[in-house]
Amino acid sequence: MSVISQGSGTISETAFATISSLAKAEAGLVLPHSKVTMVQSRLRTRLAATGIDTYEAYAKFVSAAEGSAERRLMISALTTNVSHFFRENHHFDILKKDALPELLRRAKSGKPVRIWSAGCSSGQEPYSIAMLILDATPELASLDTLILATDIDPKILEKAEVGQYSTQQITGIPEDMRKRYLKPGNSSDAHIVTPNVKRMVRFRELNLLHDWPMRTQFDVIFCRNVVIYFDTPTQDGLWPRFESALHPQGWFFLGHSERVSEQALPRFSSVGMTAYRPINASNATHA
Ligand SMILES: C[S@@+](CC[C@H](N)C(=O)[O-])C[C@H]1O[C@@H](n2cnc3c(N)ncnc32)[C@H](O)[C@@H]1O
Structure with a gap:
């Protein structure tokens, strides 16, 4: 052998x-x-x-x-679990400028706001979303707003739940937000996200290849730097499922080297780099 x-x-x-x-x-x-x-x-x-x-x-x-x-x-x-706070910051710009004001209107009219971080790894992505919401639209955080954060890897989810990061890992968080949304951790090099940030996020184990038990449609889906590890047929099997899981007026973000397939593309409008909305969503002309 x-x-x-x-x-x-x-x-x-x-x-x-x-x-x-x-x-x-x-x-x-x-x-x-x-x-x-x-x-x-x-x-x-x-x-x-x-x-x-x-x-x-x-x-x-x-x-x-x-x-x-x-x-x-x-x-x-x-699994490869590399992640950073506010990774691919242009998505957070779109979230702040375009999505959050619309989501606040929806939440104020009594509708739940649901955001999904699919392949959330050690939590930097969902916590970045939560920090941004608390910062840019605090009222949204007080309404019926939740971030579902899922990953296949039970060990990385345990770390994510703890929400403790080294000084090096928090560099992506703007200075003023660090002061507001981090507190000292269990060593001089450790920082823990504050309870109000954690409260917005629910971590769950979920294999994207299996059934998705969620019965809600998501206003925003982040699935970034996950499908890059899959082959094209596996990716192609996921696009219609993401489309069904996404609210008709929602936003869908992929990682910088990921694209929805040619086949699925006609049902999405590009609204920025690796940022999409369903084709008939209003305001889908941005960028
Ligand atoms: C590189 S990380 C991306 C983290 C974050 N989305 C980001 O962009 O910073 C990829 C994550 O996808 C998860 N993953 C890989 N295969 C998966 C699958 N079949 N179902 C769910 N998650 C999966 C891995 O466990 C890993 O935590």
Whole structure:
């Protein structure tokens, strides 16, 4: 059997093939051969945690029915969770200038306002949205407004719920907002988001490939830097689902290198870089 790389442990072609096809089937994650070193190093801690000696035996274990709990932890280890506060700030400009005033009108007329951060990772995205709402339209925060933040990775959701970040991680938050929406954490380098920010966000585990149990339509959906890890057929399966989950007057934001497919594009208007509204939404002429 050919061995792909050397180190404290090695992954065989067969083990890599089994793990990458499981990652695709379970989470939509595409792991081309170029990611073999990454996979090996990310799974090393899982081998140690399970006491399994070889990648071969680990691949066999996670493929079996009794390995289903470990399969979840394997996916958690394989996901890329990089995130920043106010990442791709142009989306927050659109949110502030165009969406929030309209959402405030809707909320004042008694309608609930629902925002979805799909693939929220460690929480920087939903907390940025909450901070912006509290800052720009505080009245909206006092009305029936909620941010649903979902991710496939249970471990990253635990971190997100805690909402504690290092000094380096909070650099994207404008200085004045840092003063208002962060308090000291459990070390001199730690900062925790304030309770009023946390109160606006509900974290839930959700695999985008599975059923979406939410029965509401969302006024705004952020799904940024998530579908980039999926192949085109998986992405194509998601566009109509996002379209159905989005309010006809809603906003939909993708990551900087993601685009809705040609097929789905006629049903969305572009309202900025990787920012969309359903085709018949009013004010859909921005940018
Ligand atoms: C790079 S982070 C993006 C975080 C944030 N949206 C941002 O742009 O900063 C990608 C996130 O997508 C999540 N993810 C990957 N596959 C997923 C799936 N099938 N369902 C739900 N979330 C998934 C990962 O766990 C990870 O936290």
